[in-house]
Amino acid sequence: MEFSNSSFWLEFLQGMLKPVAATAVVAMALALSFVQRLGIEWEMVYAIARAFLQLSIIGFVLEFIFTQRNIAWIVLAYLFMVVVAGYTAGQRAKHVPHGNYIAGASILAGTSLTMLLLVVLNVFPFVPRYIIPVSGMMVGNAMTVTGVTMKKLREDLKIQKDLVEVALALGATPRQATVQQVKRSVIIALSPVLDNAKTVGLISLPGAMTGLIMGGASPLEAVQLQIVVMNMLIGASTVSSIMSTYLCWPAFFTKAYQLEYEVFNAD
Structure with a gap:
């Protein structure tokens, strides 16, 4: 054009x-x-x-x-969104060391895996008109969930560091010592996504569905796409949230399996 x-x-x-x-x-x-x-x-x-x-x-x-018919433009647009989302989520969890990189890597893992499955299953064709908008929705939701997960995990570990240290003293690994805090942070971060899925269509019509209807598509077609969108948002957000907890552990603990106090003393 x-x-x-x-x-x-x-x-x-x-x-x-x-x-x-x-x-x-x-x-x-x-x-x-x-x-x-x-x-x-x-x-x-x-x-x-x-x-x-x-x-x-x-x-x-x-x-x-x-x-354009060059796949490189799709990849560049997607990576740009991931970089911006990683930075934004990292700012929410600014007291987590290397938070921007952790958030970016988590978002990349969750959204790319989800998109790969959707393409392999032929849910969406690998063309810019489909991939870029869909990627944007996934990256946006994964950004919010990842930022909340990282921030909440650090806050819970700071509050309950005595319990974590007792578990570590008894021979637990960082993963074993923080299993409850990890679960809590992931559940809290995913709650808005799950609540939205439970009430979709009952309280409000989501953006993708509304856009299709206003564009002239039938309500049934709009519903079919919205179901796909909700599924992919839950998948991408869950993977990104869990991945961020794994990547946060090296920042929260020393190589000797002790809490890194500098991380938790920062205001």
């Missing part, structure tokens, strides 16, 4: 009329924030402006990638 074509730009500008008009609801939020003296008016303006800019740019990028 030629982006310099005048008809393309005219169509693009016409299509942006509705998004611009929708900013009226943001004006309402700004007014309420001002009246209630919340002091977040500029943060709202910054957030919506940044979202507008980011989505506009990514729209052009995806338009370009979708017209």
Whole structure:
């Protein structure tokens, strides 16, 4: 597609009329924030402006990638998402040493394995129009779950370090000494994903399903895709969450199987 074509730009500008008009609801939020003296008016303006800019740019990028037949573009787009997600999740668990790398590796493992299974089972064809949006959904959910898992695991170990040290003194390995804390952190991190799966369609219609229906697809087709999406989100998030706990152990313990106090004393 030629982006310099005048008809393309005219169509693009016409299509942006509705998004611009929708900013009226943001004006309402700004007014309420001002009246209630919340002091977040500029943060709202910054957030919506940044979202507008980011989505506009990514729209052009995806338009370009979708017209290419080179697999390398799919891989590059996927790796970019993983890197950004790893950094974001690592910031949530900023007191975990090398948290960015641990989160990135965990997200990569969970989402790539899930995507591989979906492609092998012919659920999705390996083309940009399917793989990139699907990867984005998986990476986004895995990012949230991984960040919460790492943060919660460190917090629980800090609170219950006496119990862990007793177990280590009795000859337990780090894995054996932290099994309860690991379970707790994984369960808490996965709870929102599982709760969403339990109530999907009853409280709200998910984004993928809503997008298909608004795009003209039948509700039954939309439901079929949404079932696939929920399954892949649970799979990718679970693998990423569990993987992050395994990768965190070297940061939490010394080579002599003792707690690394510097990690838990950091504020």
